[in-house]
Amino acid sequence: MKHFGPTLLSPPVGEICQWCEEPIAEGDRGVFYNDFENQPWHEECITRFTVGSVGHILGICYCHNGTYEDPPGLTRRQSAKAAYLFWVGSMFGRGELNKEFFENERFSGQELGT
Ligand SMILES: [Zn+2]
Numbered sequence: 047m048k049h050f051g052p053t054l055l056s057p058p059v060g061e062i063c064q065w066c067e068e069p070i071a072e073g074d075r076g077v078f079y080n081d082f083e084n085q086p087w088h089e090e091c092i093t094r095f096t097v098g099s100v101g102h103i104l105g106i107c108y109c110h111n112g113t114y115e116d117p118p119g120l121t122r123r124q125s126a127k128a129a130y131l132f133w134v135g136s137m138f139g140r141g142e143l144n145k146e147f148f149e150n151e152r153f154s155g156q157e158l159g160t
């Protein structure tokens with residue numbers, strides 16, 4: 047896996063992320079997951095793919111006999127950012143990053159970006 051980002055390889059601007067299907071932008075970090083096909087993934091998107099949805103991190107998703115996966119109303123890119131923020135935030139003890147945090151519309155367009 048080769049990492050790209052501002053201080054590493056230059057991001058493949060305009061190429062489509064394999065998870066969210068949005069183009070890679072200047073300044074984005076990510077990885078080429080498959081070294082042979084050079085498919086780019088945003089850093090948040092490969093994290094969402096690896097650690098699962100917000101619901102999965104909380105243990106309330108379908109594979110834990112629950113029904114909750116991603117917070118409603120978010121784009122695929124935003125839900126990846128939510129999982130990334132939640133995963134990283136939980137490692138740093140940010141207890142305010144709970145399910146309700148991501149369901150609050152005030153945060154969907156700001157802290158998560160678009
Ligand atoms: Zn993406």
Ligand SMILES: [Zn+2]
Nearest residue numbers: 102107108109
């Ligand atoms: Zn799950």
